[in-house]
Amino acid sequence: xxxxxxxxxxxxxxxxxxxxxxxxxxxxxxxxxxxxxxxxxxxxxxxxxxxxxxxxxxxxxxxxxxxxxxxxxxxxxxxxxxxxxxxxxxxxxxxxxxxxxxxxxxxxxxxxxxxxxxxxxxxxxxxxxxxxxxxxxxxxxxxxxxxxxxxxxxxxxxxxxxxxxxxxxxxxxxxxxxxxxxxxxxxxxxxxxxxxxxxxxxxxxxxxxxxxxxxxxxxxxxxxxxxxxxxxxxxxxxxxxxxxxxxxxxxxxxxxxxxxxxxxxxxxxxxxxxxxxxxxxxxxxxxxxxxxxxxxxxxxxxxxxxxxxxxxxxxxxxxxxxxxxxxxxxxxxxxxxxxxxxxxxxxxxxxxxxxxxxxxxxxxxxxxxxxxxxxxxxxxxxxxxxxxxxxxxxxxxxxxxxxxxxxxxxxxxxxxxxxxxxxxxxxxxxxxxxxx
RNA sequence: GGUGAGGUGGCUGAGUGGUCUAAAGCGCCGGUUUGCUAAACCGGUGUACGGGUUAAACCGUACCGAGGGUUCAAAUCCCUCCCUCACCGCCA
Numbered sequence: 001x002x003x004x005x006x007x008x009x010x011x012x013x014x015x016x017x018x019x020x021x022x023x024x025x026x027x028x029x030x031x032x033x034x035x036x037x038x039x040x041x042x043x044x045x046x047x048x049x050x051x052x053x054x055x056x057x058x059x060x061x062x063x064x065x066x067x068x069x070x071x072x073x074x075x076x077x078x079x080x081x082x083x084x085x086x087x088x089x090x091x092x093x094x095x096x097x098x099x100x101x102x103x104x105x106x107x108x109x110x111x112x113x114x115x116x117x118x119x120x121x122x123x124x125x126x127x128x129x130x131x132x133x134x135x136x137x138x139x140x141x142x143x144x145x146x147x148x149x150x151x152x153x154x155x156x157x158x159x160x161x162x163x164x165x166x167x168x169x170x171x172x173x174x175x176x177x178x179x180x181x182x183x184x185x186x187x188x189x190x191x192x193x194x195x196x197x198x199x200x201x202x203x204x205x206x207x208x209x210x211x212x213x214x215x216x217x218x219x220x221x222x223x224x225x226x227x228x229x230x231x232x233x234x235x236x237x238x239x240x241x242x243x244x245x246x247x248x249x250x251x252x253x254x255x256x257x258x259x260x261x262x263x264x265x266x267x268x269x270x271x272x273x274x275x276x277x278x279x280x281x282x283x284x285x286x287x288x289x290x291x292x293x294x295x296x297x298x299x300x301x302x303x304x305x306x307x308x309x310x311x312x313x314x315x316x317x318x319x320x321x322x323x324x325x326x327x328x329x330x331x332x333x334x335x336x337x338x339x340x341x342x343x344x345x346x347x348x349x350x351x352x353x354x355x356x357x358x359x360x361x362x363x364x365x366x367x368x369x370x371x372x373x374x375x376x377x378x379x380x381x382x383x384x385x386x387x388x389x390x391x392x393x394x395x396x397x398x399x400x401x402x403x404x405x406x407x408x409x410x411x412x413x414x415x416x417x418x419x420x421x422x423x424x425x426x427x428x429x430x431x432x433x434x435x436x
Numbered sequence: 437g438g439u440g441a442g443g444u445g446g447c448u449g450a451g452u453g454g455u456c457u458a459a460a461g462c463g464c465c466g467g468u469u470u471g472c473u474a475a476a477c478c479g480g481u482g483u484a485c486g487g488g489u490u491a492a493a494c495c496g497u498a499c500c501g502a503g504g505g506u507u508c509a510a511a512u513c514c515c516u517c518c519c520u521c522a523c524c525g526c527c528a
Contacts, residue, residue, distance in 0.1 A: 056486050060497045067497090070509040074454035083508080090508040257446095257483090386465095388483080 015118050016375065017111070020045055030121035033128045033337040038118065045114050052107040059100040066093050116219070117226055120372040122337040123309075123346040133336035140320065141329035143353055148415045152356035153406040154287035157183065159417055160435055163288070174285075175277070175292040177402070182435045186408070186421070187295060189428035190401055191270045194297040194322055198398055202318045204268035204299060209248035211271055212239045217251035220377030222343035222369075229278045241274035245298035246395040253302060254377035257388055263381055264303040264311060268398060271296065288402045289361060295401035301394040302379065305371065308392035309346070312368040316348050319364040319398045325424040328407050329353040331360060345370045348396075352403065356410035361403045366396030 020027050024046055031038035069090050076083040127133045157163030162183025168176035179187050198204045215238055218224040223231060223243060232241040242248055249267045258265075273296050284290035299318060303311045316332065323330050330352040340347045344367035351360035371390035374380070380388040412419040419435040426433060 053486065056497085060486065063497060066508075071454075071457095073508055078454070087508040094508070 015115060015121070015372075017045075017049055017115065021049060027121065031118065033122050033126075034119055034340075035338075041114060041118060045111060045118075048107060048111045048114070052104065052111060055100060055104050055107065059097060059104060062093055062097050062100070066090055066097065069093075113225075116376075119342045120345050120369065122340065123368070123370075125334075126340065126346050127334065127336045128338075129336045130338040131336065134339055135334045135336070137332040137334050137348065139329070139331040140324065141327065141353075143329055144355060144411055146355065150355040150410060150413060151417075152287060153354070153409040156356065156409045156413055156417065156419065157287075160419070162186070162435060165288075172292075175290070177288045177291055183405075185429070186405065186425075186435070187401060189425050190404060191295060191297060192428045193325070193425060194398060195268065195270055197321060197325065198268040198297065198299060198318060202266075202268075202299075202321070204266040204318075207245075207249060207252070207267050207269045209242075209245060209252070209269055209271065211242045211248075211274075212237075213242050213247050213251075214239055217247055217254065217377075220251050220254050220379075221247045221373050222376065223247065226342065230276050232274045232276060242271060243275050244273050244296065244395075244397075245269040245271040246300055249298065249300035250302070250373055250379075250393050250395065251377060253379050253391075256379060258302070258379075258381040258391065260304070260381050260383055263391065264301055264307065267300045269298055269300075271298065273400075287357070288406065289357070291402055297398045297401075299366075299396050299398040302374075302391050303394065304381070305389065305392045308368050308370060308394060311392075312346065312348075312366060312394055315394055315396045316350070316366045319350055319366055319396050322399050322404075323350065323352060323363075326404070326408065326422045327424075328404075328411060330363075341365070341367060343367070343369045343372045345372065350399070352407040354403075354407050354410045356413070357406075361406065363399040363403045363407070364397035367394060369393045369395075 015027060020042060024042055028039045028042050031042065069086055073083045073086050073090070076086070122128075127135055154163065154165070158165070160182070162180050164178040164180050165176075168178040171178070195206055199206050212234070215224060218231070218240055223240075231243055233239070234241075248271070249269055252267070253265070272293055274293050277290055277292060280290060288294070299315055301311050301315060320330070320332070330350055333349045333351060335344075335347045335349060347365060347367040349362050350364040350366070352363045354361050370392050373393045374390040379391050379393070381391050383389050408421060409419055412421055414420060421429065421433040421435065423433065
């Protein structure tokens with residue numbers, strides 16, 4: 001694999017080096033909300049940055065000398081005169097420049113590398129602490145009452161012959177599932193339903209992107225370099241299987257300067273998602289709560305920084321709409337600083353109730369990344385002031401399929417083992433809304 | 437996979453080692469003229485980093501697909517890679 005560096009321009013990393021330079025204490029305080037260990041990293045970056053700037057001044061002074069002298073040499077030679085002494089003197093300057101440039105390149109890379117490993121600063125409204133500090137924002141619907149003991153989805157699914165774990169294990173290995181018959185059809189119906197709602201009612205443009213992703217894109221949205229172990233990579237090419245459509249959708253505009261009136265951009269896509277779940281071995285091994293491949297409809301927004309928190313609330317409502325339509329009880333959780341993803345400034349999870357496994361399961365995670373991803377991928381817009389500014393990016397699942405499927409089976413189950421599906425699926429189903 | 441042609445500013449497009457400090461045109465912004473509009477004319481119009489400033493102005497460096505190299509000096513010469521287009525081969 002080639003090195004994980006796009007360019008040595010240190011401004012391309014997640015937190016602005018200038019922010020660290022000018023507000024080191026605020027950055028330390030914000031990052032410490034996630035983990036106190038980041039304070040040391042901030043100090044180290046500041047030190048490197050100072051050294052780096054000293055060298056920039058040195059090398060640019062020399063380059064200026066060279067440029068001036070070279071111009072003079074050109075003029076002397078064009079008059080047919082001898083310039084060999086000036087050329088010899090510049091040879092020495094050229095060597096010095098080469099040495100300093102090399103040193104500078106190394107320092108740039110080092111600063112860049114360290115910046116890429118810093119997570120985003122949590123928004124002020126994010127509660128400090130670990131998972132226990134997560135805050136329930138609201139609930140919708142309520143738990144269904146059963147006159148019998150509800151079964152988990154793996155029993156329901158295998159009894160009905162719509163989920164096939166053995167077959168998938170044979171083809172691939174553990175942690176995969178194969179859908180059969182009405183199971184496959186339900187998967188397809190849900191994808192259709194969600195894409196229709198988001199494109200027709202919520203104003204998203206449908207995209208069907210590639211599922212193989214290059215390194216630059218994976219760095220852009222923040223999966224690399226820190227989380228390489230969570231991704232499936234290809235053996236013969238520097239490509240990764242998309243862990244979420246967030247990656248291709250957001251990177252569609254990497255290295256672009258958008259017009260202000262193009263914002264907000266709203267994309268949605270259905271894609272399969274591939275995750276190694278490297279840190280989760282032995283967790284949720286039963287059924288398809290945690291699988292290495294699952295389908296998902298994803299929502300992505302690229303917006304003006306002034307509107308990103310309004311857009312986050314909208315995004316959350318867009319995702320919740322799917323659960324309203326399917327009549328599934330859920331709760332919305334505001335994640336604490338310690339529980340949030342690496343790039344998020346603020347994140348809500350939507351958790352749907354699954355009676356068979358007697359637990360709430362996350363089906364959507366809606367995050368505002370502010371300029372974290374935009375800075376990594378150099379995604380800007382030209383503002384009314386004529387200057388370029390970083391966009392804010394957001395994404396949320398709208399929603400993840402495997403767990404939604406689980407919720408539908410477990411909530412829709414009848415005493416006789418059949419499943420009654422919500423009316424909203426009717427246009428996508430055909431026949432009566434029962435899996436038997 | 438093979439062969440060939442390409443990649444230059446928002447766009448078109450010239451430029452094959454030294455006034456390239458990137459021509460020209462279009463577009464865009466401002467101005468002049470003008471019943472209005474249009475036209476004409478004049479001026480301006482990239483990005484990033486560093487220095488500088490209360491802030492600007494301003495100064496410097498880099499950038500002609502990307503990265504290396506040769507040279508006092510590279511859009512220009514050499515090497516590697518990426519992408520686009522055309523044709524051939526293979527293939528759903």
